[in-house]
Amino acid sequence: MRIAFAALILFMAPPAQAAILNIQQVTSPNGLKAWLVEDHSVPVVSIRFQFKDAGAINDPKDKQGLSQILSNTLDEGAGEMDSKAFQAALNDHSIALSFQSSRDDFGGSIKTLSKYQNEAFDLLALALTKPRFDKDPVARMIDSNLVRIRSSMTDPEWMNARLTNAVIYGDHPYAMNTGGTISSLPRITPDDLRAKFKTQLAQDNLIVAVAGNMSASEVSGMLDKVFGQLPKTSKVQKIEDAVFDDQPSVTLYEQNIPQTIINMVIPGIKHTDPDYHAAEVMDFVLGSSGFGSRLTEEVREKRGLTYGIYSGLSEMNHSSILSIGAATRNEKTDEVIQITKDVMDGMTKANITEKELKDAKSYLIGSVPLQLTSTDRISAILIGLLSDNLPMDYMEQRTKAIEKLNVDDILRVSKRLLEIKNIKIILVGHPQKGDHYKIVSSLPNVE
């Protein structure tokens, strides 16, 4: 559920109006490229970058979490500076530096006040060229990830996400736990981190987005300084697309809690598909919009069965899914599932109303400027566009495409996507068990 929503944000964010977002392409003397949106209204700079395909899909099965530990340790000392010195240099200049690994990509972001930007870029360059991976900080980061996992083991939504990955992805690398497992994390060594760092973070898989108080020439200088010493070419794992089998299933992990966390998953749609924007509208009417959506109306507003029910389209490089998540008191689990199926089915049987279409369009187009209100939100939108290989005028194109949609388009895509007979349902809680439920006794990819 978390995963689905996280990806959703990236896809919902990119919308509209090139006039609002003036994107420039910057190319450095050494040929490194970045997208830039200049904004001098506050003395803040935000830079985001990604190394494509260098994410957790590269982690060996017995060392799940390697990418995550790399993201935790790259800022734990570099060059002459040990962990404490490096962290102090960031902290004393109020520089927010972090690295993150998704399944597909390895990324990072830095936000700084303009008055400290030289220090910020020096520190980032150092982290990306001479990280130390000292034994102590590596051990600390592994320990704190083990703590995170053990603490999450009382969180039923987290449990549901673990189970969902295993059910949906089976033997595919996406089934692995990006955050590592209790047995895999202690196997990770500083040498593993060095090897991944040296081979997977390079100029040929790098994308960079910059927003805020910087000129194109400053960005150009920054690119060579920060990224100029990276190796030219990367060596990353190529993986197959995940195949969504058409076997419906209900999988339950029993927990003695008052609610059941429900996740219902069907195949989704890629952003390159001609029907993608129709699917965005469909998803909005179905459940992504919260209030006003059909699911919220039926399950929460009319019947008081849940605090929240949402649908969301999410996409990774090798998979796209549509998932619906909700939590309800245990004894109402079947009812929520049935209503959800009925709502989905209803959307394949009749057109949505003109009012639903109009409201969805207004929101999907009109909410775009709401995303452009801070420097790091703008850089997040830019890196999302770059990561998905979208053109600079994507937001304008998207606006036009959404404006053109009619109710028949939505019905067509509903018929194509909302195939409830293949639905996979993942439950955590204490519901009444059906005969066909597959009960799992331990969570996959946790221990």
Next chain:
Amino acid sequence: MMRYRTAFTFVLLAFCFSNPSQAAPEKVYNAESITLSNGMQVVVIPNHRAPVVSHMVWYKVGAADEPQGDGVSGAAHFLEHLMFKGTKAVAPGQFSKIIRGWGGEDNAFTSWDYTAYFQSVSKDKLPNVMALEADRMLNVTLPPKEIASELPVIIEERRMRTDNDPQSLFSEQMRAILFASTNYAVPIIGWRDEMPKLNRDHVLNYYQTWYTPKNAILVVSGDVTMNDVKPLAEKYYGFIPSHDVPDHVRPITPDFPSPTTLKFESDELRQPMFLEAWRAPSYIMDKKEALALDVLMETLSGGSSTELYQSLVVEQKIATDISLSFEGDSRGEGSIWLSAVPAPTVTLEKLQQAIDRKLGELVKSGLSDEAFQKAKTRMIDQELYARDSVMGPAMVVGQGLSYGLTLDDIETRPAQIQAVTLDDANAVLKKYLDPVSPKHLPVIGFMIPKEKAK
């Protein structure tokens, strides 16, 4: 997903409540404020970066103002949900749909001291959202049918946030003991067994008592100026009659003769954890001490290069994580929270001893002046980030005004931070965190995983 009306604690806000540098303009937000003839305060924070506005109405009332001792809790938060259930003019459930249809977003949240409703919309929709918000300040209908269908929703909300998770249940218990016998002991959403008793009278009384213009603050942040907002505020909110509101009762928790230690053993827990909480003055009770406490927290626990983490995690290797924080943004008492995770082979008792020893040493030696000055600089730097958002400043200003700060308190915070001395910080360290004789004895919590019975 904070997609909609949610219970809210102000822990999240604490960190964005910081301020600008020596070189920055004297005021942090350059907000303008007027008061309408009915007593409603109107604050405008211009920010012309994107053609959007955040429109917020803050009521200076929250869960701590609910009647105490009547066996019912959660009315403040329940009303917040029911504010979306219709007025004479707007049908139940339509409010958010209308906003969505304008391409906007809306939500609401309730805390112990305040309740806020907000919409983010393109600026041409500002009059429209004002009309809707003003309407429900005056005309909420609270239909019994809607109350009946919404009550199970907030009970599901409580299950999801608290009852599903033993860690949340334990935090709730610690807080209840820490603030024993006062309004802050009761969870915002209400006690599990008291929520089902909520009825229309509880929410209606609360609404009629507290929701009135002179107890509300309008905050508009974004691509507008006071010249734009003033006539609109007068038109939509200015005509609503005000009535007096009762005083806010915020009792002080009594000091008990012995420290409290809670040991929570459960086979559902997998990670041992140590928690410790002390009562402390809030900004409203003692501004000088509250400021010194904020700087103290930043000095000792503002990132992994600071004293507590370096000593207990890096050097002694006795903890895997440790953090210390101060909650001072409240009308009544504040609190200090310490949480620590033991290193793999370390017992919670040994961890507690190490923490006490460290705090004892710090009380004796005082803070390092260098670490203290750096902490102040970081806090002042943070203020330059504060304007890098439309919603953020509206949150900070609205929250502060709601629990009782003045606009000047909020705007001049950098200078106030600058004025905190090392002696001030050492004094509050000794007064509140001395392990031998703290001003208020702590509540200590051990979370202990138990082997699962097979």
